Amino acid sequence: VHESVDMTNAYDIRQTIEHHLDSKSNTQHDGALVVWMETPSNPLCQVTDIQSICDLVNDVRCQHQNANIITVVDSTWAPPVITRPLLLGADAVLHSGTKYLGGHSDVLLGTISCSPNNETGKSIAERLKSVQTSIG
Secondary structure (H helix, E strand, C coil): CCCCCCCCCHHHHHHHHHHHHHHHHCCCCCCCEEEEEECCCCCCCCCCCHHHHHHHHHHHHHHCCCCCEEEEEECCCCCHHHHCCCCCCCCEEEEEHHHHHHCCCCCCCEEEEECCCCHHHHHHHHHHHHHHHHHC
């Protein structure tokens, strides 16, 4: 299920997360809820306060003990070296190396970095390492 939310409105974000957690408790679905942030957003160039969203998600995690929520930042427009999403509390960050490292679309590259500072980030890193090891 995909739902777009104004990532500058903390109240709407919390309501949407809690709505999905409540609806998940009534179903057999056990997948993670991903809070995906793109900042600045495309095409509106809205800036998301990464730290406040991650703090909000951590608060919801504390209230809902079994909540499997992952925060991911798409750092394509503003490179992670500038936005520093992992230091701001994100579990993972994606970055398009094609644009910033290749420059002319003659290289196809993407990166995923996971936070070593929290359990969710460490868990994602272990799962990615397992996939990379098994399929090369």
